[in-house]
Amino acid sequence: MAGVSDKARFYLERAAPELREFEEKGIFSKDEIRTLVAKRSDFEHLILAPGTKPDDFLAYVAWERSLDRLRAKRCxxxxxxxxxxxxSSRASQARTFGIFERAVLKHPGSLPLWRAYLDFAAEARASKRWRRVAARALRLHPADAGLWALAGRRAARAGDMQRARAHFLRGCRFCNREPTLWVEYARCEMEWLARVEARKRGESGGKGVSALEAIKATEAVQEGDVIRFDDGEGEGEGESGDEDELMLPDPDAEGPGVKAKPKVFDEETARKMEQSPALSGAIPMAIFDVARKQPFFGPAAAEAFFDVFAGFGNLSSQEKIVKHVLEAMEELFPNHPCTCSCQIRQPLIGVGVLTAAFPKALRESLARLKDALERTEDRKALAEKMAACVGAILATEGLDPAIKTVLEHTKRSLESPS
Structure with a gap:
């Protein structure tokens, strides 16, 4: 254990200047500093000893973060x-990053550790470190759908849809045993379409714009906030490592002796962009079509796609996308409860519960429910699905009393044994 004690002393001594500062400024008393040194020593011996577990590192991180919150409050x-x-905050942050780094080096197979590391980096707004850690995690766990979805979504939020699509496509090559990543990819594309249409209609502030300008606005990339797999992650752990990298000159830069580049998009290109299949839902439908050929595809996976597409009521292409999925389900699983559930809910898609159009849509939906209960291959499963759907509508505040009465009667009939 002598080796463990020496290593623990090494890490404890690195925090000594900060502890002296705490005492000089009166943030912590001598007794409190003695107590926290003892606690930190216990954690260091615990994580350095043989047989340590990932939870030991997470407990150490949690304690360091609670100590930093207490320090900030007293300051x-x-x-x-x-x-x-x-x-002091930077020193605490650096120490926490160091604990995480030691944790993933000792337990590279622990996904909870990698996710906690990424969450902390995101909270600390350490974008460059986040993408380095994400790249390392994905190299070690290429079959984890959650990590790929996290990387793709972060790139999409940063405005880089090209990079987001690259992450999702690369991840889908590895994750073809279950539908999670594929459904998230479809959701991300639907969110992109919603942002583009909102920009076109001027809902994001200002007046409406063309499709080309809307796409440019939604894809304003925040540099440094997405991961790259070819930027030399192993060149140091600090945040400042990226600052000294060799940067190529900008080919679009203007200056003396540099000719102005012609506009890439002329009027004809802009007109074609307005009619682009991508803006009419071609990408989400293509994701679904490719998913149909994967080992995981079945009624439940198809319903998961349907649920995602049904949640975007403001999209002009939603009806076409939903119809595309439902036609495939009717072809492959005509009487399955998942298909029947989607058929029953289709008239209600995009119709507000409190709008005047809802009663007519509900009447059509209830007629389909009666027909589906007679022909489905699993009446009980369908009844459970629809009872949950009706319950969600009944939870809406301000529901019309007549509609509420009808839905309550429908729910009771679905829940009663046949």
Missing amino acids: RRLNLPPRASAS
């Missing part, structure tokens, strides 16, 4: 200058 109470608080 505010003592009215210490922001610079003093910021230096």
Whole structure:
């Protein structure tokens, strides 16, 4: 154990200057500092000893973060200058990053550790470190759909749909045993379509714009906020490592002796962009069509796609996309409860529960329910699905009393044994 003690002492001594600062500024008393040193020593011996578990590292991180929150609270109470608080915060953040780094090096197969590391990096707004850690995690766990979805969604939020699609497509090659990543990819594309249409209609502020301008606005990339698999993650752990990388000159830069580049998109290209299949739902439908050929595809997977597409009521292409999925389900699983459930709910898609159009849509849906219960291959499963759907509508505040009465009667009949 001598080796463990020496290593623990090494890490404890690195925090000594910060502890002296705590005492000098009156943030913690001598007794409190003695207590926290003992606690930190216990954690260091625990994670350095043989047989340590990922939960031991997570407990250490949780304690360090709670200590930092206490320090920040006392700094505010003592009215210490922001610079003093910021230096201590950076030191605590660096120490937490160090614990996570040691954790994933010791337990590279622990997905909870990698996810906790990524969550902390995102919370700390350490974008460059986040993408380095994500790239390492994905190399070690290429079959984990959650990590690929996390990377794709972060790229999409940063405005880089090209990079987001690359992550999703690469992940879908590895994750073809269950539909989670494929459904998330479809959801991401639907969200992109919703943002583009909102920009076109001017709902995001300002007046409406063309499809080309809407796409440009939604894909304003926040540089450094997406992961790349070819940017040399192993060149150091600090955030400043990227600052000294060799940067190629910008070919679009303007300056003396540089000719202005012609516009890439002329009027003809812009007109074609308005009629692009991508803006009419071609990408989500293509994702679904490719998913049909995967080992995981079945009624439940198809219903998961249907549920995602049904949630985007403001899209002009929603009806076509939903119809495409439902036609495939009717062809492959005509009387399955999942298919019947989607058929029953189709008239209600995009119709607000409190709007005047809802009673007519509900009447059509209830007629389909009666027909589906007679022909489905599993009446009980369908009844359970529809009872849950009716219950969700009944939870809406301000529901018309007559509609509420009809739905309550329908729910009771679905829940009663046949």
